[in-house]
Amino acid sequence: MISRGKKIGRFMAVAVLSGSLFAGSPAMAIDLGDVLKDVAGVAVGGFVIDQIAGPINDFINTITFNKGAKVEGHTKVVPIVSLGSGTRIGAAQVAGPRQDGVAKVKAVxxxxxxxxDRFRVKILVPVDSVNPLQRFVRVQGVGVSAVIDFKL
Known part of the structure; x- marks a missing residue:
């Protein structure tokens, strides 16, 4: 019998690989099929992250508490959607002093x-939409407190 953690890990690996296959195909123009693939990749990745968000959030909070860097407020784990050359998905913990602000965040x-030309800049914005490809609004009063990578 495969443990729940291994099942989630395998499912996440398939989702990440599927998303990278969608995002890696070169195109000369924006195609509706490409947009649908990106949306599908974001949806699958978001579903996987939703399934493991609670345990990851608890793990991060335990580590930061043990290191004396506990967040004085509310936290949760949400998907990160990278916009730019291809669409990618990961996860981030967001934190804020008010529960209602953190609850509004659906993704980063x-x-x-x-x-x-010398500095690479990655801007992480907590947003109110699980699909920032469509539209999003920044959630004020909430920041990113951790970035989660998945080893394939």
Whole structure:
């Protein structure tokens, strides 16, 4: 019998690989099929992250408490959707002093760019939409407290 953790890990690996296959195909113009693939990848990745968000959030809170860096407020784990060259998905813990602000966050939009050709800049924005490809509004009073990567 495969443990629940291994099942989630395998499912997440398939979802990440599926999303990277969708995002990695070159295109000369924006195609409705490409947009639908991106949306599907975000949806599958978001579902996987929703399934493991609680245990990851508890783990991060335990580690930060043990290291004397506990968040004085509310936290939760949400998907990160990277916008730029291809669509990618990961996870982040968001934190804020008010529960209602944290509850509004549905994802973190990661916007990557360069500054003066020498600095790579990744901007992490807590947003109110699980699909920042469609539209989003920044959630004020909430920040990113951790970034979660999944090893394939």
């Amino acid at each position: 939009a990661a916007i990557e760019t360069t500054f003066r």
